[in-house]
Amino acid sequence: MPHGQLPTEIREFLALPNPAVMATVRKDGQPVTVATWYLLDGEELLLNLDAGRARLAHLRSEPRISLTALVGDDWYSHVSMQGRVTRIVDDEGLADIDRISTHYTGHPYRVRDRPRVSVWCAIDSWHGWGSFKSAG
Amino acid sequence: MPHGQLPTEIREFLALPNPAVMATVRKDGQPVTVATWYLLDGEELLLNLDAGRARLAHLRSEPRISLTALVGDDWYSHVSMQGRVTRIVDDEGLADIDRISTHYTGHPYRVRDRPRVSVWCAIDSWHGWGSFKSAG
Numbered sequence: 396m397p398h399g400q401l402p403t404e405i406r407e408f409l410a411l412p413n414p415a416v417m418a419t420v421r422k423d424g425q426p427v428t429v430a431t432w433y434l435l436d437g438e439e440l441l442l443n444l445d446a447g448r449a450r451l452a453h454l455r456s457e458p459r460i461s462l463t464a465l466v467g468d469d470w471y472s473h474v475s476m477q478g479r480v481t482r483i484v485d486d487e488g489l490a491d492i493d494r495i496s497t498h499y500t501g502h503p504y505r506v507r508d509r510p511r512v513s514v515w516c517a518i519d520s521w522h523g524w525g526s527f528k529s530a531g
Numbered sequence: 532m533p534h535g536q537l538p539t540e541i542r543e544f545l546a547l548p549n550p551a552v553m554a555t556v557r558k559d560g561q562p563v564t565v566a567t568w569y570l571l572d573g574e575e576l577l578l579n580l581d582a583g584r585a586r587l588a589h590l591r592s593e594p595r596i597s598l599t600a601l602v603g604d605d606w607y608s609h610v611s612m613q614g615r616v617t618r619i620v621d622d623e624g625l626a627d628i629d630r631i632s633t634h635y636t637g638h639p640y641r642v643r644d645r646p647r648v649s650v651w652c653a654i655d656s657w658h659g660w661g662s663f664k665s666a667g
Binding site: 414418420424427428430457460462465470471477 | 550552553554555556560561562563564565566593595596597598599601603606607609611613660
C-alpha cells in the first residue's frame with residue numbers, strides 16, 4: 396500500500412466527480428459505510444456532512460477513515476485511501492458544500508436550512524486496482 | 532437504522548449485480564474500504580476473497596463488516612448494511628466465485644490457479660438512501 400504523494404494518474408482520477416463510499420468506525424468498533432461526495436483539495440480530502448449526522452460523532456471519537464472512489468462505468472477500477480480527519484469546521488454560508496455540489500451536479504446545494512460541517516482528511520496511504528494497479 | 536428482515540424492495544435491489552464497497556477494520560483499528568462483488572444468498576451476504584488477502588486476516592480478528600451497494604446510474608440511491616462474518620470456508624473447486632462471477636459478468640471466474648475463500652456475513656442492520664429512503 397503506497398504512501399507519500401499521489402501520482403499524477405491517481406490525482407487526475409480523484410479530481411473527477413466519482414462515485415465514492417467512505418467508512419467510519421463507531422465507538423463500539425463497528426465499521427459503517429455510506430456513499431459520499433468528496434473533493435480532492437491539494438493533498439487532502441474534503442468531505443461535508445449535515446451537522447446532525449451520527450457519522451460526525453463517530454469521526455470525533457475515531458478520526459480514521461477510508462474512502463474508495465470508483466470509475467463509474469468500470470468499477471473494478473478503483474482507488475482506496477486510508478486517512479484521518481485533521482479538522483472539522485463549520486461550513487459557514489454553505490460555501491464548501493456548494494463547491495462540492497457544483498463539482499458533482501453543476502449547481503449549488505439545494506438544502507439551505509440545515510447547518511453543515513466540513514471534514515478535512517489527510518491521506519496516509521492508498522492503493523489502486525484495475526487500471527490504477529500499476530500507478531505510482 | 533432498521534433491523535430484522537430486509538423488505539422486498541431492498542432484497543430485489545440487492546439481488547442485482549450492483550457496484551459495492553465493503554469495509555473491514557484492521558487490527559490497529561484503521562478502517563479499510565475496497566470495491567467488491569457480493570451475492571445476497573437467503574438472509575446472508577456471500578463475499579469471496581483470494582486466500583492470500585490481508586483483508587482475510589482483518590476479518591478473522593474483527594468479524595464486523597459494512598457493505599454499501601450503489602445504484603449504478605444513480606448512486607445517491609444506495610443501501611448500506613452492517614453485519615458480521617458468520618463463517619469462512621475454502622471455496623472448493625471455485626464454485627462460489629464462479630457463481631458470483633457469472634452473476635456479475637456472465638461467465639465463470641478467469642483466474643483458476645489461486646485458492647479462494649468464501650466469507651458468509653449475517654446482516655445486523657441496514658439503511659437505505661435516495662430511492663430506498665422509505666423502504667421498510
